Amino acid sequence: MFIQKRKVDSPIVRAMVRYQVGIQTESRIVDAARELLAENGLEATTLKAICDRAGVQAGSFYNLFDSKEELVIRVVRESINAIDPDPDGDGRDTLDDLVEAYIKFITEEPEVARVYIQVAVTGSHNHSGAAARFLRHHERRVERFADAMQRSDPDLGTKESMVKAEVLLGALDGLAFRWTLDMGFDFVGHVREAAARFV
Amino acid sequence: MFIQKRKVDSPIVRAMVRYQVGIQTESRIVDAARELLAENGLEATTLKAICDRAGVQAGSFYNLFDSKEELVIRVVRESINAIDPDPDGDGRDTLDDLVEAYIKFITEEPEVARVYIQVAVTGSHNHSGAAARFLRHHERRVERFADAMQRSDPDLGTKESMVKAEVLLGALDGLAFRWTLDMGFDFVGHVREAAARFV
């Protein structure tokens, strides 16, 4: 028997021995990407821009990440998860909590929301699996919404609650998209109006 | 007084003297773009692909269009308008007609719908005005929906009907986006469920 230190040299399987300095570099890169995406959107967040802000050269980036897209997806997912009202899924969040969290995400990080849409829509052709990942996230969210609905109305069937949740989330997504088209749109007011139809 | 034959040589103001052959070339290019967008989406619809299919060279393209984006926007708008249940706006379409037309557009031209989202979302940064154009189109559609709602329920105020229409259209857009993420999703069923909440 022997201890295998390194199997392949793909970054994905790394993590046999991580040096501190590499871990720090990784988080500087992630931070840089998060900032740039929030400030200027996807177009402006080039590899060069990310590396410049992180104070790193392209080679270092590719020592730590497989691709730029991998990083972007990671940042978007982290942003989405960061505003979850009940990260542990204890089943104590109300529909209202969930809707407010959604509003918070969209209004506080509109650029990230836009990036989310861009990556999801372009990614489906891109066989990159980005769409699949976002889909899984969406499905978890639908379950959360459906559970909250059932908790407040125990007579509601599982199936019906799922359908209701899909429609409500559809409305929220659509209104968010609407808002990205025209920031003058009263996003919050319309979201509350939509939510009111599902209590 | 004199007859002005040509003001500027921008393609936009052309059309003082159009040769037949140029008109034909133009529509071959538009057809090629429409087909390619429907078949393979935006990514695959390069200028070269368009010109190849139209049997034309790049120079001819730019003799007729200012940019590739102009053409893409034109094709998308034409596709959207093509399925309008009441193009003249006679005010005779019911909410149901409008919803069915929406379903038809999304299910029959899913790639074009995806392109619509892509152009709208990326275009807002792009100062290209694509977002503004789509916004105007969206607003007209909201009015249509609101009018139909008022027709079937005369007690409904104008303001309320507009809000309801925005929310319903938001739901339709969101569900369409959801469907592009996963074509196994029961888009039509959920749209009908959404519409049922607004009768």
Add this chain to the structure above:
DNA sequence: TTGAACTTTGAGTATACATTCCATTTTTGA
């Protein structure tokens, strides 16, 4: 202290793309 594994550098590669240019050809009305 040593040295193998890890990290960084930064110039270099690959390449895909929209757009321009202009000489040549075709159309059109007079």
Add this chain to the structure above:
DNA sequence: TCAAAAATGGAATGTATACTCAAAGTTCAA
């Protein structure tokens, strides 16, 4: 038939991008 205007071919341009690689530097456990 003629000349002006429009259309065409297609090579060339310019630019922006993600990504690679070999060599040099750094870390850290033994």
